[in-house]
Amino acid sequence: LAGIYKNVIGTDTSLEQLEFAPKLPNVRYQQTSPVISMGELEQTVSTQSSVDLVYIAQAMHWFDLPAFYQQVKWVLKKPHGVIAAWCYTVPEVNDSVDSVFNPFYTVDSDPYWEPQRKLVDDKFMTIDFPFEPVEGTDNTGPFKFVAEKMMDLDDYFTYIRSWSAYQTAKAKGVELLRDDKYTKTSSIQHLMEAKIREVFESVGSFFSGGDHIPWCDRDIINGCEREAAEAAEGDSEELKRDTIMRLSWALVHSKQSEDVQRGIAMLEASLANSSPPLLDREKIYLLAVGYYRSGEYSRSRQLVDQCLEIAPDWRQALDLKKTLEDRVAKDGVIGIGITATAVGLIAGGIAAALARKK
Numbered sequence: 001l002a003g004i005y006k007n008v009i010g011t012d013t014s015l016e017q018l019e020f021a022p023k024l025p026n027v028r029y030q031q032t033s034p035v036i037s038m039g040e041l042e043q044t045v046s047t048q049s050s051v052d053l054v055y056i057a058q059a060m061h062w063f064d065l066p067a068f069y070q071q072v073k074w075v076l077k078k079p080h081g082v083i084a085a086w087c088y089t090v091p092e093v094n095d096s097v098d099s100v101f102n103p104f105y106t107v108d109s110d111p112y113w114e115p116q117r118k119l120v121d122d123k124f125m126t127i128d129f130p131f132e133p134v135e136g137t138d139n140t141g142p143f144k145f146v147a148e149k150m151m152d153l154d155d156y157f158t159y160i161r162s163w164s165a166y167q168t169a170k171a172k173g174v175e176l177l178r179d180d181k182y183t184k185t186s187s188i189q190h191l192m193e194a195k196i197r198e199v200f201e202s203v204g205s206f207f208s209g210g211d212h213i214p215w216c217d218r219d220i221i222n223g224c225e226r227e228a229a230e231a232a233e234g235d236s237e238e239l240k241r242d243t244i245m246r247l248s249w250a251l252v253h254s255k256q257s258e259d260v261q262r263g264i265a266m267l268e269a270s271l272a273n274s275s276p277p278l279l280d281r282e283k284i285y286l287l288a289v290g291y292y293r294s295g296e297y298s299r300s301r302q303l304v305d306q307c308l309e310i311a312p313d314w315r316q317a318l319d320l321k322k323t324l325e326d327r328v329a330k331d332g333v334i335g336i337g338i339t340a341t342a343v344g345l346i347a348g349g350i351a352a353a354l355a356r357k358k
């Protein structure tokens with residue numbers, strides 16, 4: 001969203017979750033109360049009829065929907081404001097792994113899920129969504145789409161440990177991922193190890209697509225170019241700086257190596273001029289992404305280390321550092337089989353709904 005919209009406000013009730021979110025120049029994060037008054041909404045999030053898009057990722061099932069929808073209608077611009085929501089269901093790997101996972105999900109963990117989880121299991125098909133479709137009923141959701149993600153076995157268990165059900169069980173003294181049953185001697189480990197060989201035989205491009213760093217497409221880059229060109233003609237230094245940052249962000253995330261090189265050159269040039277330290281920090285991180293994408297891992301690593309000196313808990317920089325370490329380690333073993341614990345994880349069954357406000 002940060003690549004498409006001028007200003008983004010990301011809200012969550014959990015400060016901890018917000019700290020995980022990527023820091024971007026045009027995104028402001030705001031912690032909110034679980035039930036937020038109109039006054040708080042206006043003061044901390046946005047004013048009446050001021051928002052183009054309300055977007056909810058894997059969270060709408062937790063909300064008090066009637067109250068939330070009333071507030072959505074209040075903040076959205078009239079008549080073209082849009083609400084879009086999506087959720088992802090449980091991961092699918094392959095029949096063998098899924099046959100171990102499914103009883104774990106539907107039996108072991110079932111008592112610890114909140115009743116609202118059913119809306120996600122139903123892929124949002126049954127969620128109340130009182131809005132008009134954007135382009136007629138054929139075009140409203142929920143739609144299904146697939147997101148693929150590479151994870152190693154540790155990542156897979158970390159994902160399960162992040163479930164609210166896992167945490168609830170733990171608070172009640174129940175360890176759902178018992179060592180004897182799942183994490184140590186379990187068949188799931190062997191099944192996943194087998195799966196990784198399969199994945200690597202069929203997906204030769206792990207090393208170009210297996211990280212968490214997003215790609216930016218041509219439309220977004222063009223939009224950022226236009227925006228920066230317009231700002232360059234105006235008087236606002238702040239706007240010039242913001243648009244250049246967005247363009248740099250888009251360029252270093254591009255699939256085209258010429259764009260990445262241009263992004264690097266822009267960032268190097270703008271770092272040479274002094275700017276607020278917070279923005280410098282973002283530039284150093286973006287430069288690290290640019291060098292990573294152009295295969296200059298040791299330069300990228302130096303910059304990531306610089307980021308982590310400034311902010312040791314910076315999640316994005318920590319992720320990039322791990323990605324770089326993995327890349328360097330794995331580049332040396334291409335062709336002789338990959339680390340035995342890596343696994344191809346396909347998260348499927350995602351539902352989405354998109355509608356224009358009534």
Ligand SMILES: C[S@@+](CC[C@H](N)C(=O)[O-])C[C@H]1O[C@@H](n2cnc3c(N)ncnc32)[C@H](O)[C@@H]1O
Nearest residue numbers: 011012013014017033034035057058059062063
């Ligand atoms: C699965 S996480 C998704 C987080 C984020 N939207 C994302 O896509 O990464 C669900 C989030 O919903 C948040 N949440 C739960 N109840 C909420 C409420 N009433 N208002 C706002 N956020 C809430 C939780 O704190 C949690 O961060």
